[in-house]
């Protein structure tokens with residue numbers, strides 16, 4: 001049986017994801033300020049409950065202006081020399097995430113040379 005503290009943390013996690021979904025809806029509707037406030041609220045909640053940020057709040061939020069990054073709507077996504085380049089279309093902030101294609105040396109997952 002989960003303790004009250006565990007339940008509270010789970011509710012906070014679910015609520016942060018709900019806030020993110022609402023932020024995406026607001027951004028799609030063009031209300032970017034409201035979207036940013038919802039994202040801010042979600043991040044504040046996670047911090048207060050000392051929770052690890054779930055994927056969307058880690059990767060799909062602009063580090064500069066706090067807007068939700070929706071591919072093709074508020075963010076441009078391009079592949080460049082082993083990196084995913086995500087540009088925020090609202091403020092122009094750029095983030096780069098390295099990746100390796102499957103089968104390439106150093107790719108994630110089981111590797112042939114280690115077998």
Ligand SMILES: [Zn+2]
Nearest residue numbers: 062065088091
């Ligand atoms: Zn931005």
